Amino acid sequence: xxxxxxxxxxxxxxxxxxxxxxxxxxxxxxxxxxxxxxxxxxxxxxxxxxxxxxxxxxxxxxxxxxxxxxxxxxxxxxxxxxxxxxxxxxxxxxxxxxxxxxxxxxxxxxxxxxxxxxxxxxxxxxxxxxxxxxxxxxxxxxxxxxxxxxxxxxxxxxxxxxxxxxxxxxxxxxxxxxxxxxxxxxxxxxxxxxxxxxxxxxxxxxxxxxxxxxxxxxxxxxxxxxxxxxxxxxxxxxxxxxxxxxxxxxxxxxxxxxxxxxxxxxxxxxxxxxxxxxxxxxxxxxxxxxxxxxxxxxxxxxxxxxxxxxxxxxxxxxxxxxx
Numbered sequence: 001x002x003x004x005x006x007x008x009x010x011x012x013x014x015x016x017x018x019x020x021x022x023x024x025x026x027x028x029x030x031x032x033x034x035x036x037x038x039x040x041x042x043x044x045x046x047x048x049x050x051x052x053x054x055x056x057x058x059x060x061x062x063x064x065x066x067x068x069x070x071x072x073x074x075x076x077x078x079x080x081x082x083x084x085x086x087x088x089x090x091x092x093x094x095x096x097x098x099x100x101x102x103x104x105x106x107x108x109x110x111x112x113x114x115x116x117x118x119x120x121x122x123x124x125x126x127x128x129x130x131x132x133x134x135x136x137x138x139x140x141x142x143x144x145x146x147x148x149x150x151x152x153x154x155x156x157x158x159x160x161x162x163x164x165x166x167x168x169x170x171x172x173x174x175x176x177x178x179x180x181x182x183x184x185x186x187x188x189x190x191x192x193x194x195x196x197x198x199x200x201x202x203x204x205x206x207x208x209x210x211x212x213x214x215x216x217x218x219x220x221x222x223x224x225x226x227x228x229x230x231x232x233x234x235x236x237x238x239x240x241x242x243x244x245x246x247x248x249x250x251x252x253x254x255x256x257x258x259x260x261x262x263x264x265x266x267x268x269x270x271x272x273x274x275x276x277x278x279x280x281x282x283x284x285x286x287x288x289x290x291x292x293x294x295x296x297x298x299x300x301x302x303x304x305x306x307x308x309x310x311x312x313x314x315x316x317x318x319x320x321x322x323x
Contacts, residue, residue, distance in 0.1 A: 016065070037089070076092075209283075
């Protein structure tokens with residue numbers, strides 16, 4: 001991934017030199033957001049699949065950067081809605097420059113990403129732009145579902161999984177499919193690699209939800225317990241409500257909803273219930289099932305042993321994130 005990250009960083013510096021753009025009050029926050037220390041998993045996935053399928057990695061850079069810009073656009077707006085103060089261990093754009101600037105920065109990123117995608121021609125243009133725009137709509141639908149959950153008492157595991165499929169999974173799927181388009185794969189391979197990416201994205205998000213409770217803050221890039229402290233219903237909370245007995249469920253719901261309980265105390269109480277239910281072990285097993293489903297879709301694509309092995313190694317870098 002380091003080699004691809006260097007290519008992406010060089011592209012951002014040479015092709016999209018934000019420092020030269022005006023007004024600086026708009027482009028400085030954009031440069032800040034794009035320069036934060038993310039792992040750039042999604043564009044790496046796109047470039048990797050393009051390359052293992054025999055495509056031109058340099059020619060795929062436009063799409064990789066465009067999808068990364070789309071991702072950052074969603075993060076900037078997501079942080080506004082969540083009133084988040086930190087992203088990747090640093091202040092969010094909204095925290096540092098205010099909500100109005102953050103909205104404009106996100107909108108500009110989306111428009112610039114669309115402009116970059118228009119560099120492609122003919123069939124690739126139609127395929128990639130259709131994929132790009134449909135993915136954007138799905139992410140917005142997922143974000144709205146997430147917002148709806150904030151005011152709903154009973155959120156089922158099934159509905160939550162659908163939400164993260166839209167909000168996170170489809171972008172992984174889109175990057176995997178875009179790589180297959182740029183690698184000149186046929187429709188069958190494109191479909192299986194898209195499904196591979198969606199399952200990988202869902203596994204990644206479930207893992208992320210668990211890291212918010214049990215992760216190392218330095219490695220995770222933000223304070224532990226942020227979701228619980230912000231009254232955000234995530235997979236561990238919803239799963240715990242399903243497993244809890246009557247008394248545990250009462251404590252979970254009353255603690256989660258009460259404005260009288262301080263955020264740190266809320267986290268402590270709810271985490272104690274998680275520990276009683278052994279939530280970490282149970283959710284890690286569920287996470288593994290999604291990783292296995294992703295690998296199964298990869299196998300169904302029949303892209304060849306070498307390509308399969310390289311992509312599996314990439315999956316392992318995500319699967320083995322430390323708690």
